[in-house]
Amino acid sequence: MSSPGKDLRRLLSDRQVLDEKEDLMAYANDATFYLARRSPDAVAIPLSTEDVSKIIRYAFENKIPVVPRGAGSGLAGGCTPIHGGIVIDMKQMNSIVEINRKNMTAEVEGGVVLDRFNRELRKQKLFYPPDPQSMKVCTIGGNVATRAGGPRGVKYGTTERYVTGLEVVLPDGSVITPGGKVVKQSCGYDLTHLFTGSEGTLGVITKANLRLLPLPETSTTIIASCVSADQAAEIVSEIIAEGVVPAMLEFLIKLAVMGMNNHIKNPIPLSGDAYLLMEVDGGESQVEAEVRKIKSICNALGAADIIVVNDPADSRSYWEARSKLYPIMMSIFKRVITEDVTVPRNSIPELVRRVQAIGASLQIPIGLAGHAGDGNMHPTIMHTEISDAFAEKAEKAIEQIIKAGLELSGTISGEHGIGLHKNRFIEMEHGPVQIGLMKAIKGVIDPAGIMNPGKIWHEGGADK
Amino acid sequence: MKLEDYKDISARCSECNFCQAVCPVFISKGSENWLARNRLNLIREVLIEKTMEPSPRFTEILETCLLCTGCTQSCSSMVPVDEIIIAARSRMAEYAGGVSSMKKKLFSGVMKNSSAINLMVKAGAVAQKFGMAPGNLPQMSSKPFFSRRSGTLKPDGIAEARVAYYVGCGTNFFYPETGEAATDILLKMNTEVIIPEGLTCCGIPLLSEGDIEGAAEVFKKNIEILASIECDKILMECTSCIMMFMKKGPKLFAADDPVMEKVKAVNAKIENALTYIYQKKNPGINKKAPGNFTCHVPCHLNKSEKGAGTAEILRTLTGAEYRELDEPESCCGAGGAYYMKDKELSETIREIKLKDIRKREVSIVVTECPMCRYYISKGVPEMEVMHPLEFIKGSML
Numbered sequence: 001m002s003s004p005g006k007d008l009r010r011l012l013s014d015r016q017v018l019d020e021k022e023d024l025m026a027y028a029n030d031a032t033f034y035l036a037r038r039s040p041d042a043v044a045i046p047l048s049t050e051d052v053s054k055i056i057r058y059a060f061e062n063k064i065p066v067v068p069r070g071a072g073s074g075l076a077g078g079c080t081p082i083h084g085g086i087v088i089d090m091k092q093m094n095s096i097v098e099i100n101r102k103n104m105t106a107e108v109e110g111g112v113v114l115d116r117f118n119r120e121l122r123k124q125k126l127f128y129p130p131d132p133q134s135m136k137v138c139t140i141g142g143n144v145a146t147r148a149g150g151p152r153g154v155k156y157g158t159t160e161r162y163v164t165g166l167e168v169v170l171p172d173g174s175v176i177t178p179g180g181k182v183v184k185q186s187c188g189y190d191l192t193h194l195f196t197g198s199e200g201t202l203g204v205i206t207k208a209n210l211r212l213l214p215l216p217e218t219s220t221t222i223i224a225s226c227v228s229a230d231q232a233a234e235i236v237s238e239i240i241a242e243g244v245v246p247a248m249l250e251f252l253i254k255l256a257v258m259g260m261n262n263h264i265k266n267p268i269p270l271s272g273d274a275y276l277l278m279e280v281d282g283g284e285s286q287v288e289a290e291v292r293k294i295k296s297i298c299n300a301l302g303a304a305d306i307i308v309v310n311d312p313a314d315s316r317s318y319w320e321a322r323s324k325l326y327p328i329m330m331s332i333f334k335r336v337i338t339e340d341v342t343v344p345r346n347s348i349p350e351l352v353r354r355v356q357a358i359g360a361s362l363q364i365p366i367g368l369a370g371h372a373g374d375g376n377m378h379p380t381i382m383h384t385e386i387s388d389a390f391a392e393k394a395e396k397a398i399e400q401i402i403k404a405g406l407e408l409s410g411t412i413s414g415e416h417g418i419g420l421h422k423n424r425f426i427e428m429e430h431g432p433v434q435i436g437l438m439k440a441i442k443g444v445i446d447p448a449g450i451m452n453p454g455k456i457w458h459e460g461g462a463d464k
Numbered sequence: 465m466k467l468e469d470y471k472d473i474s475a476r477c478s479e480c481n482f483c484q485a486v487c488p489v490f491i492s493k494g495s496e497n498w499l500a501r502n503r504l505n506l507i508r509e510v511l512i513e514k515t516m517e518p519s520p521r522f523t524e525i526l527e528t529c530l531l532c533t534g535c536t537q538s539c540s541s542m543v544p545v546d547e548i549i550i551a552a553r554s555r556m557a558e559y560a561g562g563v564s565s566m567k568k569k570l571f572s573g574v575m576k577n578s579s580a581i582n583l584m585v586k587a588g589a590v591a592q593k594f595g596m597a598p599g600n601l602p603q604m605s606s607k608p609f610f611s612r613r614s615g616t617l618k619p620d621g622i623a624e625a626r627v628a629y630y631v632g633c634g635t636n637f638f639y640p641e642t643g644e645a646a647t648d649i650l651l652k653m654n655t656e657v658i659i660p661e662g663l664t665c666c667g668i669p670l671l672s673e674g675d676i677e678g679a680a681e682v683f684k685k686n687i688e689i690l691a692s693i694e695c696d697k698i699l700m701e702c703t704s705c706i707m708m709f710m711k712k713g714p715k716l717f718a719a720d721d722p723v724m725e726k727v728k729a730v731n732a733k734i735e736n737a738l739t740y741i742y743q744k745k746n747p748g749i750n751k752k753a754p755g756n757f758t759c760h761v762p763c764h765l766n767k768s769e770k771g772a773g774t775a776e777i778l779r780t781l782t783g784a785e786y787r788e789l790d791e792p793e794s795c796c797g798a799g800g801a802y803y804m805k806d807k808e809l810s811e812t813i814r815e816i817k818l819k820d821i822r823k824r825e826v827s828i829v830v831t832e833c834p835m836c837r838y839y840i841s842k843g844v845p846e847m848e849v850m851h852p853l854e855f856i857k858g859s860m861l
Contacts, residue, residue: 018497022521025509026495026502033479045495072496073481092494115485136485263540327540330478 004042004064004086011054018043027087030074031134031326034335035420040067040081045089049167049175049206052088056204057173059086059450066171067452068200070111070142073134075326075338076419078146078199082454088204090141096120097207104212105164105181110141110205127215129156132415133323141205146417147197151248151279151322154373156213158415160196165209168195171202171446181209194441199417200452202445219247219281220291221315224298225272225305229253229356229368232274233349235301236372240345244293247281249373250322251348256369259328260321266314272304276372277322279315325369333365335383337394340422341405342376342414354404355379362393366401376414402428418456426457465715467551471512474504474548476541483545486534488795492812498528500535500545507552518559526552528806530799530813531672532763533707547715553674600804602638602838609640616658617647623656625744628695629737630686630709632702633665634834635851642834645853646701646737649860653745662689666708672800676716683713684723690733691726698730699737701853703765703832704800709734738832738852742777745860752858753784755827755848760817760840761793762833774852778830782859787824794820796831798839810839818843830855 005019018024024039041064046052059066065085072079081087094111101124108117114128114135121128131150132138138148144166149158165179179185179192195202226232232251239249252260252275261267268275276298280290291308298306309315321328329336343351352368355377359366365384370377379401381394402412402425412418412425427435435457442449483500484490490499506525509516516522526549535545609631627650635642650657663686667679686709690698700706714727759775779786797803797813821829821844829849831837841849 018495020519020521021516022502022506022519022525023495023497025505026497026499029479031478031480043495071481071484073484089495134480134482137482324482324540327478327480327482330476330480330541334475336478 004062007058007062008042008044008055008086011058012044012046012051016045016047016051018045027069027072027081027089029080030072030077030419032075032077032080032337032419032421034337035077036080036082038080038082038084040087041084043087043089045092047092049093049169052093052169052204052206053173053175055086055088056169056171056450060172060448063448063450065453066204066450068110068141068145068204070139070145071113071134071137073138074142074146074419075340075416076146076413076421078417078419078452078455079142080420082420085450090139090204090206093141093206094139099124099126099212100181101126103181103183104214105183106210106212107181107207108140108210109207110139110144112140114138114140114143121212122215125215127213128162128210129213130159130162133326135323140208140210144196144205144208145199147415148417149371149374149376149415151250151319151371151373153371153376153415154249155245155247155281160193162211163192163196163208164211166192166195166205167207168203168205171448171451175206176203177207179209183211197417199419199455201442201455202451216247216281217283218287219279219315220287221309221318222276222278222280222291222294223268223305223307223309223318224276224278224294224303225269225307226274226276226303227272229274229352230349231301231303232276233352233372235276235298235303236348237346238297238301239294240373242293242297244280244290244297246278246290246294246373248277248279248319249371250277250369251275251372251377252277252322252325252369253367255332255365256325256329256367259332260318260325262331263321263324263328264314264317266311266317268318269305269307274368277318278373279319329367329380329382333382333384334386337381337383337398338416339379339381339398339401340376340413340416341379341401341410342374343405343408343410345373345375347408347410348372348375348377351377351404351408351410354408355401358397358400358404362397364390364393364397366397371414374414375410399425420455423455423457465547465551467507467511467548467555470544470548470551471508474508474543477501477504477539477543478541480541482540483535483538486538488530488532488534488797488813489528489809491794491816492809497525500539500543503529503549504543504545507548511552511555518556523556526556528809530763530795530797530802530810532795532799534763534795547712550671550674550676553672554676555674557674602634602834604637605640607640609636609643610659612640612644613647614659614661616656617651618656619651619654621654624654625697626656626658626695627697627699627740628658628660628690628693628733630663630666630690630698630700630705631659632700632705632834634702634837638838639834639851642701642851642853645851645857646699649741649853649857650699650737652861653741655744658693658695660689660693666702666705667713668704668708669800671708671712672802679713680716683708683716687713687723687726687730690730695733697735697740698733699735699740701737701832701851702834703736703762704835706734706736707764738774738777738856741853741856741860742781750859750861751781751783753782754855754858756785756787757828757830757855758787758789758821758824758826759792760789760796760821760829760831760836762831762836763793763795765832774830774832778852778855781856784855787826789820789824791816791820796836796840798833798835800835803839814839814843821847828855 803810
């Protein structure tokens, strides 16, 4: 009998196909195992764009779902193969094709790990700012597919700002290369950015052209300990309003800092209820001036304590602990669901108040950590138990948080993507006309509905 | 702890997949089926919930782990992945005909034997049993350390301190020159050195085969002996032994087990020999750099508080030029004796390390672990690979 695994072995080498159930289990979910777990029928590991084409053409002809996958570290269920089918594991397509210093661009394959890319760039004093906190493992392809971002969003924006071109394998196996190495382009519809953020529903991103920046000369980390979450939120607003643009501006509640402290050599003193972890970067005099300005704003608004971190090793350890906050919280709670609402920066204080009120009314702990500087908060539902009753409350909390975000003119996802996690809310944000348009586009590009079905909106496919 | 006892601890895994950054098996093989997360999920389904059969593929995935502890050490959810794998291997040994069960019998007979002189002969036999060519193990010294030095070694001058020296099996049988360097330096520092009798293997090799009982037995025996010795410090030179004494061994006993008092007392005295020497002796006595060097950090040293900063110590003591690896802490592929089980995988992992080492163009590679030392030395015959104590010896005497 034919099976995707057997068929794929005819198209690829033996080592590029997995279909034993013990292997497939590893591909049943991303970091949101609690949303859904479903093993694919086969995993294909392409080594070239041509391989990807072969796999997709086979899937297209046999109407088999295809789910592209990078590191599988996503937080929205985007690469969970809920309808089975073939998972395309892109991690072996990992060559950095070009770092073009004179054009300040790079071309990389989809499976290149972000951290490795940045280490290579640093050798040439170059810099690619987007910093999803899974950067040690996440892939550029996954970043592009979700418009991933992180703390640096406040100053540098997220992935989509750096994508100038792509190579994409379409759902019939053909290959297109929208955009390119040029840093500007005004030539027809912007397909590059249609595929950017498409979460694997329109095709497989096999290569990306990325804009680079010079590595900042220097940077300084500052920690402001605040008496309350409200005060921290006010300070964030004030920093933005004063025209200071930190490279990173992270909001953390005390509990998050306590968790991080277990992983830090010189723990952050616990003098407040909420914390701002900030970094300013740039030329030396600029950094000095911004540090002064931030200190005076924090003082004026009554922060409990302001620490300017002088030891670079300490700075690194704080940011590294911050990057591990999600798994750190899992060492304290039974389950952690991270929301991704993003609001205009002036609405941060209001969002903070509303999230606190939601937690209080439902009587569940909701943590607040996030990239406050760009309005992207990550309210976090911290499960003290695994039970239906708690799950029900968590559901309510998520819905209320999302509504609060939208009422404040925000978006339901700043950087994680929609995936499975928020597909039932997307129409609340975009309305039926825009959703209709999106589905029409999907129908044209993927008429058979094989690409990552069930994501972004409830049921994938052409026009369901 | 029994496998079932790990159920809640294992559930802390957030499935973030961050262990991709550190797992040498994943880095070499490239697919997620070889990752800690999949191992934990499979162990739960096969051995705890029993929703899946213990298939050959399951056994293969369970066995294909070098127990480098990279995932455990970097896991922010603090899941002790290596311990769970050991508990699972132990459970698998109970299934009749399991690979683990055969190995368990072979290894535990060898390792628990305190008259360990014939250890290597037997280990060689084990290797043959698995179809390994001769030459897969380091050359056994014609005169092990125990027959070179034993009892209490007294310094020429008045003893300023009194230490017990726990000699690792690697030093004893393969690299007695490490032990000679340790004792020579200590004696020169007017330290009385006791080499206790009756000590045996620390138990790490037994643990890695899932022989928890055997490991507990040897650990307890060693603890009893070390606790009975009057000394200021207990020095060790092998990073895996240190990990066994400090971290893994104590977990083999309940907190209220009578042996735990002794464990605490012994562990309070344990010190990495290099760190001890460095702290006691003013650097720069007689700086004789044996050559420029690089350091491979053994997996079991990685984040152990008892011995960080080897390179810095060596630089200070000898004045030698240090050239840091891109990835000093990445696994060399040896995994204790793992390289004998899965030659292809180990060599793939090692090649990454060797590329990194060759780029440095140094004459000496320094590493604490005798198995790393052997395995790296086989890959870079043009370089000298040695223990840090041998590296500093010339500067200290």
